[in-house]
Amino acid sequence: MxxxxxxxxxxxxxxxxxxxxxxxxxxxxxxxxxxxxxxxxxxxxxxxxxxxxxxxxxxxxxxxxxxxxxxxxxxxxxxxxxxxxxxxxxxxxxxxxxxxxxxxxxxxxxxxxxxxxxxxxxxxxxxxxxxxxxxxxxxxxxxxxxxxxxxxxxxxxxxxxxxxxxxxxxxxxxxxLTVVPSGKPAARIDSFEEVVGSSSRPELRGAAKVVAGGRGLGSQEQFELVGQLADALGAAVGASRAAVDAGYIPQSHQVGQTGVSVSPQLYIALGISGAIQHRAGMQTAKTIVAVNKDGDAPIFEVADFGVVGDVFKVVPQLISALEARKK
Amino acid sequence: MKIIVLVKEVPDTYGDRKLNLETGLADRAASDVVLDEIGERALELALKYADANDGADVAVLTLAPEGATATIRKGLAMGADRAVHVCDEALLGADLGLTAEALAAAIRRQGFDLVVTGNVSTDGSGGMIPAMLAELLDVPHATGLSSVEIGDGVVSGTRPVESGVQQVSADLPAVISVTEALPEGRFPNFKGIMAAKKKPFEVLTLADLGVAADNPEMARSIMLTVAEKPPRASGVKILDEGDAGDKLADFLVANRLA
Missing domain, CATH: 3.40.50.620 (HUPs)
Known part of the structure; x- marks a missing residue:
């Protein structure tokens, strides 16, 4: 022993x-x-x-x-x-x-x-x-x-x-370890389907970096911009409840009180106003970056670096700047 | 089929929520209270089953201070047949273990085929009560279900976990918890609100349930300290003048985040 x-x-x-x-x-x-x-x-x-x-x-x-x-x-x-x-x-x-x-x-x-x-x-x-x-x-x-x-x-x-x-x-x-089964009644797992990630993006829960998008992205197609920045940073993709409700992205990506709580090193909020419910799921992030057209959006209250501007201009420029540095 | 749905009164997340810094307990007077939305979804599942199946009996069960009556009554107005309110001074500040014990005793007293709860409440976010109840009641648990099928003597559903998606099933009696993927609770209509006033509403104390809050054999979780976090200081805010993307890249690189 x-x-x-x-x-x-x-x-x-x-x-x-x-x-x-x-x-x-x-x-x-x-x-x-x-x-x-x-x-x-x-x-x-x-x-x-x-x-x-x-x-x-x-x-x-x-x-x-x-x-x-x-x-x-x-x-x-x-x-x-x-x-x-x-x-x-x-x-x-x-x-x-x-x-x-x-x-x-x-x-x-x-x-x-x-x-x-x-x-x-x-x-x-x-x-x-x-x-x-x-x-x-x-x-x-x-x-x-x-x-x-x-x-x-x-x-x-x-x-x-x-x-x-x-x-x-x-x-x-x-x-x-020797385990003596308790014989307590248990539910059965009848089948299991492993999620094969459609991309190599990290899992939202536990991710070191998260890029999240809100209703400001405007459509499901345009929401892909969030994914592009996430890929440039090796980050997971998150979303506000508004973006999920609008059908831009599945609910499993929802960050907030009623979705996933995350505490990453870096959280980038794109087109997210920052309602209390959303902030509740992300404000323990070490560094928070926000890009939003509306300079009064509450997300700026918690942002370490805030950009008042158009995500469709700022983010593509950010992606190319990041790519240029990698070379 | 006897279905017991756990509901909970919580501070509304749309407003500010406060903890009393002396007692560490929720400051109930500081914020509006609502029936937790996830509990409403759990109730909706039970009510839908009752709509389609004769002989179903749906009870809402809660553990809350005295003032919670009005909130619980909403469950009756939505369509539950009965309400059970576990209410005792000694439960003030109860930890998860004591909460589960009291709830399990109330469930046992009612008798049940199926217990339905939300997966996680918006205020405590422990998410452990369902499994604790299953252990105490000696029945299977199927937690975090994103879809549920209640059949004859069996409940089954879809259970998303970290690495994939399980299909699970459990013989009744069982405890299940459901996620936000389930449909929202129905709005109580006028008829429901009127009918709610005549429905059975039982209030139980720990003595009624035979539970001792201060059982010395049970380890309890206690709060050592509670402190309000200083509001996060906002940092730099810049207006895009055509170079904000580059500046942001500089910021990320300087902080070793890119």
């Missing part, structure tokens, strides 16, 4: 169906390293545990427990069973999970089962004399809140893309 570090932070990492670790993995391990010694639990697709463990060690996991689901069609429950077994073995000071849909389900079920306290949607994790503390940005970034558990290891979900810290690579120390 391996011994686990006394200041272990258990980090749960999911793999995709094709076996690679989720995008949130580097940030989760980075956050864990700042608060203790990262120990990873890899919830892997069958056959993918070994490679995922190697990946986790390279991202900073000092030790890796591998759990390949015996019943991959069961939704959620096998992951909870694995986490319960892992926490029992590792006895961590905190458990970190991505604030993704699956991560939230896992955190919620596990917290109930283990009678643990849960801190949701953290943007940073730290340790003080008392234990591990989660930091949150609430009400669309208007308030900073710190939370912790009354006792025991808190279960903390971490907002995707919010952690910049990265952990140093560790030599791989991994073992397969």
């Amino acid at each position: 391996t011994d686990f570090p006394r200041d272990a932070i258990l980090v749960v990492l999911e793999t995709s169906a094709s076996g690679v670790l989720e995008d949130a993995a580097p940030g989760l391990l980075g956050a864990a390293a700042a608060a203790g010694t990262p120990v990873a639990l890899v919830l892997a697709a069958p056959g993918a545990g070994g490679s995922a463990a190697t990946e986790a060690a390279a991202l900073g996991a000092a030790q890796v427990l591998i759990a390949e689901s015996a019943d991959p069609a069961a939704l959620g429950v096998p992951g909870v069973d694995a986490l319960a077994a892992a926490a029992e073995r590792v006895r961590p000071d905190a458990i970190l999970i991505s604030h993704s849909l699956n991560g939230r389900d896992l955190a919620g079920r596990y917290a109930v089962r283990s009678r643990s306290a849960v801190s949701a949607d953290a943007i940073d994790v730290a340790r003080d004399e008392e234990g591990v503390v989660a930091h949150h940005s609430v009400y669309g970034g208007a308030y900073n809140v710190a939370s912790t558990a009354t006792f025991g290891a808190p279960v903390i979900t971490v907002r995707q893309g919010s952690i910049d810290a990265r952990a140093a690579a560790q030599p791989e120390v991994s073992e397969t």
